[in-house]
Amino acid sequence: MKTLTTTLLLSLALVGVGAQAAGVEQSKSSAQVATELQQAKASGQYTFGELDYPPAVPQTTGLSSQEVQAQLQQAKVNGQYTFGELQYPPVAAAAASVKTRAEVQSELAQAKASGQYTFGELDYPPTAR
Structure with missing residues (x-):
């Protein structure tokens, strides 16, 4: 029984050492972390404070500047x-009333x-009389 217990403890210890060695191989150096931070800052993925949250994601579009301006004018x-x-809220241009x-x-x-018609805050929501 003593041999079985000793063998079991040694195998668990070796598994633990192997897991620790695997973790050491995957850790990054401070230079790698600094490089990744600089890349994140350059690409706009790094933010600081509440005003920059969530980080802006650059959008790619197939529209030219003139097409965007035309869409804006049409929306206006x-x-x-x-x-x-x-x-607010936007009111669509009303058609001529007949x-x-x-x-x-x-x-x-x-x-x-x-x-169905009320005036002021005290009458809201309208109640049937």
């Missing part, structure tokens, strides 16, 4: 482009009478 014409908080002022006022009066 369609009302899909906004700037700042006051223009209703008269009297028709709109009549619809508003009906909405008020049925409780």
Whole structure:
């Protein structure tokens, strides 16, 4: 029994030494780590602080500068482009209304009478009366 225990302990010790040796072979030198850090900084993959998180991923596109400018102008014409908080959410250009002022006022009066129209924060959400 003593021989079996000794053999088992020696084999476990050799396995541990082998695993440690394998780990030493895979470790990197400080020069390799420094080189990888410089490459990451050069490619924009390294960030520092909260403002740079998540790191920007460079995007490749097949569009030329003129095509992008044309798409931007088209988005502005369609009302899909906004700037700042006051223009959010974007409102698409409305088509010319075919209703008269009297028709709109009549619809508003009906909405008020049925409780679908509210004014101010105290009446939100509208409740049926």
